[in-house]
Amino acid sequence: MFGLKNTDLRLLLIVFVLTMAAPFILNPFPTESGLAQFNAGYPDLMQKFVIFGIFAIGFNILFGLTGYLSFGHAAFLGVGSYACVWMFKLLGYNVVPGILLSIVVSGLFALLIGVITLRRSGIYFSILTLAFAQMSFALAYSVLSNPKFNLTNGETGLQVYADDPQWFHSDRLPDLPHLFGLSMRATHKMQLGAWEFQFNAGYYMCAVIMLVCFYLAIRIFRSPFGLMLRAVKSNQQRMNYTGLNSRPYTLAAFVISGMYAGLAGGLLSAVDPLAGAERMQWTASGEVVLMTILGGAGTLIGPVLGAGLIKYFENIFSKINESVLHQWFGFLPDGLEDFVITLIYPFVGKGWHLTLGLIFMLVVIFLPGGLIEGGQRIGRALRGKKASDAGKSASTEPAE
Amino acid sequence: MDAIILQILNGLDKGSAYALIALGLTLIFGTLGVVNFAHGALFMIGAFCSVTLSKLLNLSFETVDPTQKDFLGNPLKVKTPYVQEWFGPEVGAAIIDWSVPLAILFAIPIMLAVGYVMERGLIKHFYKRPHADQILVTFGLAIVLQEIVKFYFGANPIQTPAPDALSGVATIGGSFGLNISYPVWRLVYIAFSGLLIFGAFAFLQFTTFGMVVRAGMADRETVQLLGIDIDRRFTIMFGIAAAIAGLAGVMYGPINAPNYHMGMDFLVLSFVVVVVGGMGSLPGAVLAGFLLGILEAFASTTWATTTIPGINQIIIYLVAIIVLLTRPRGLMGKKGVMED
Amino acid sequence: MTKPTLSRRGVLKTGAAAGVGLALPTYLSAASHAGFTNAPQGGTVTLGFNVPQSGPYADEGADELRAYQLAVEHLNGEGDGGMLQTFSSKVLEGNGILGKKVEYVTGDTQTKSDAARASAKSMIEKDGAVMITGGSSSGVAIAVQGLCQEAGVIFMAGLTHSNDTTGKDKKANGFRHFFNGYMSGAALAPVLAAQYGNDRKAYHLTADYTWGWTQQESIAAATEALGWQTVNNVLTPLAQTDFSSYIAPVLNSGADVLVLNHYGGNMVNSLTNAVQFGLREKIIDGKQFEIVVPLFSRLMARGAGENIKGILGSTNWHWSLQDEGTKAFVQSFGTKYGFPPSQAAHTCYVQTLLYADAVARAGSFNPCAVVEALEGFEFDGLGNGPTLYRAEDHQCFKDVLVVRGKENPTSEFDLLEVVEVTPRAQVEYAPDHPMFAGGNLGQCNPGA
């Protein structure tokens, strides 16, 4: 079905079920329980999961397949965001033109940068992309936001003002981004006993787009083009002496992944109409690199998992403060309670970066293939295969 | 003329920091083949060695002075550092005053140890792993180190002033008809960096240890075939690279107050410096460091920013792009390094 | 948050997809509830404290959080009550807000617009926060203020000094207690003229982003009105750490005053560098060279160490003030944490009290009722003298402090001395002042 092999189809179905049922899956704890802190099933975070999933899927098409490590992909995300908000400002809050333009603009931008940066490979390529992205960031943050020519609105971020033209806006339409009238913020809350689940229009739109992107990524991975990209990573010399021109292949991959990034940026604006320059900073580029490696570069689903994990930490762990800890451990005797909290406190709340850093290290030390390898190991352990046997199959199976 | 020389000095000053960090990065890369994203963190740890020393020297006991009141209206507790108690007020004050130069002695063993532990405990296991893995693990380590420092020292910058004797302004070039005033400590920093760079090169050039290391950088297998334990030497080299970054950090403290994220601030730039210099080339790293420092200084002048708005923000990246497009392996890079 | 006409369809669709065979879903919509976002349920009300916990402003964020915790204690009737005793409005009784116990959630803005909005959204969408407050930079404040307007909750800004927060980017649901760039200029200029004379040439170094520009504009305008000349204004990148190449040209520019429109780490470094280059020892045309830092904060002053001595600047509040409100606040903060509060802590504490008071006076958590209660509200006893929340732009008008770095501090907190308390009348401006023009407050949005 869908032109996919069984294993790929199964993967796609799993992702489909997971994304569609995310509001349930991510909210396993009753609203009033102490563990509700760990619930991630609210619109903003669910949107972030799938949007950064798209970003990572796209990045993986470049990095995972060709091995070209771009350190400037956030620039495309940022350009996409700006393009989308500009459509809101000029045309109105319908997200369709904004998202389309964000893909087109970031594609063109990627083409321009790709033509220049792909003249080099290895770390030289990485630094070239980094340089372009940092320049874009610096310009967006200050120079391009000067009062005479305000393209980005600098530090504050580009947003829609009441006096913007919005040619196709009408009073009947929501005053927020919408899909032909369906507000991206429209949320249905379902109360089920002690649980509350939220179904958000913006999330489902992004989720559907992510499924399409994921599906396309599978097709690309399995296509002759995908094979050529893996050839680029494996041995460019042999590729050239096999009569293949590696440059247009890598450029195409670069542009495609730039368009994925731009789409992600456009969606970020679509669910929240403000585009900030920090989205283009090197740390943001680094983030998608980390997501991809953390999940498992070159695998289909890994980058999405990596994106989810990092966003989860950023949004959930950062919110665990001292009073939350006291709630959790209130049942312990006072002295012990304080002791436990002293132990945990540095790793949560304002210490969430520390935990994230430790996770990076642990994953890369113990699971060189990223989270996916962890999953495979667990899967193998469950199936009870012999270790030697399993190691062999892992090395010969094509990246999944 | 004065203005130009001033900006050259400023450039040398910035360049010193870039060059020292880039030198260490290149040493680690050249010897171990490891992309060390935690190198900025080593620079930061160096700076915090001097913060720690100055805190230690300022360890005080409290006496209550009933004549003064604190902000809550309670009697004021007056703090007297132990060093002043032990060595007398004047000597004690002088020791505290000279805490930054003293921190050099304090930092060398610490940085060597940090480098050694890092290499043996972590980096060692990543020699054969892809560069992406190295980046992830060292980046994770950088975050961890940075957060630990933040946990103990807070996020705000902490002043580590230069000794009074070295914190004034020097007037130089009078005999050439120039009138340039420049902070003494910044001149000290330039001189110190020059010495350190010179020392590192001399060490590699003229000692047997250095010669073995250089040979190992060029061809690891052959050196190993000769029965030399090159790994152990590379570990020591890692320690030395860490110490260079650390000393750069110690001495940088009085120029800009150390904060926990200063390493990250320098990290990206120093990678650009290394690559512009050419991966694996030590002279390239130093040259590119100074070059980019000077260019950055000149791009910040009003003349430059009015000619091209925003040039000061992008100059380094712009130069990096131009250099890499015209010289594929940077200024002095060798063929085949990090191109796979 | 749902739009009535369309939510029904959306609800039916998702309901049908997800709710088949499950218990009948309860619809939360405008009709069945109090009519505003996150109307408090049960015996508690949740406030969202959105402060920088990572990044360069983390210490300031930590101090803000301390103040919020203190405010919550006081509102719930714990502790010594702090400024509740000195506050001119007496409707708060220490039994929470409208009898509901105050609970709070915290988030990390990272001093990035995106992250701040994400964390504010999680508080609104997940934790049901009915008010968001906090922040340590104007970009974040404006971004979060915009979000709160869209979502239909109240935003009580933390530390934000840009004119735009209550100018170009003002929003009906947003309120700022902190002062702004214009007020800094208006308060500082007369003191500068009095101390340094009317015939001065100023050289500005300005952080190259919105806040820097508006502050530079404000200070330049205010000082020029008193006869000063602005020799040059140089924009410095936000990420700059070493300002030497910007400081060096000052020496030969003929200027005799350097104005540093920097904040946070930028300010610490640029001031340190300026002092390093011996600017303060210079005599230009017989006049002592001076450095001015228009926006001071004690936490930053601490970072700048010795360099701060004798430097003039303005601040929203300082713990050494001797009014009853300040004394009560410092007493209760100092007793709890062992050191005096910063101006960021003060403004956050006051904002929480003001919000609670407005709810109590309005008798409702409905944002529109709160807006109505806060607009044009006159109060006293919160540390800044008689204060007005102006209806036209939701900016507080109060006295502004001009301070100087202390020469002989008695403790590590005693870094600033108050030179002058500039009366409120002197820093007031018309709501349509050109520096604040272009914005539109809009209508209060209660959400749904």
Next chain:
Amino acid sequence: MGILEVKNVNKRFGGLQALGDVNLSVAENTVHAIIGPNGAGKSTLLNVLVGKLIPDTGSVMFDGQSVLGRKPFEINQMGISRVFQTPEIFGDLSVMENMMIACFAKRDGAFKMQAIGSMWSEKDVVEKAEHMLESMNLADKREMHTASMSRGDKRRMEIAMCLAQEPRLLLLDEPTAGMARADTNNTIDLLKKIKEDRDITIAIIEHDMHVVFSLAERITVLAQGTPLVEDTPENIKGHPKVREAYLGETQVAA
């Protein structure tokens, strides 16, 4: 008129004359060996032929068309395939995938964007690849990662990939270097079989005289960047100049 015509090619590296006035003609459907001592310029010549180096002067014509100034992939698409001294294959891909890449390159040219359809649904390519593997005795290793193959298998893999492209000229750069005697003989047999099975021209650069004399129909001897003699193997064996310049030392080595 040979299929490959090298005329007056000169190449200098700084002060070193790597190739001096090289003239070479490789006749179609022959096996032509180029031999010479280390530093004779064999590799430089090869790199000129495949477009990796551009000579200072002279011309290189393949089937009447100049190869100079073309990139390696273009020259390959003209019909020249190269086998490297150490096998260059796609190590992290499976044997079948390696072969398919070559088949795609033959069918679709240097670049074709086929990003959506599955590569396995390209029946003609799959069939051809399977056929190639079959004929090279690699079919049983179909799913193996090529990096884990033996040296001999890697060599066979590389040659198979080149053949899948149906080249008119196959360039072999010391194909048996570093191989054990048994592997070397296998390779010789393989090349003989290849030659028997199809119309193909083979140019081989080789050190090992055993290989050269087993395969070559004509031999060119290079010394110091210049062709010394060109003749049949029989004549070369007895040629005094060659003995002096070259064979003497290798026989000692052998």
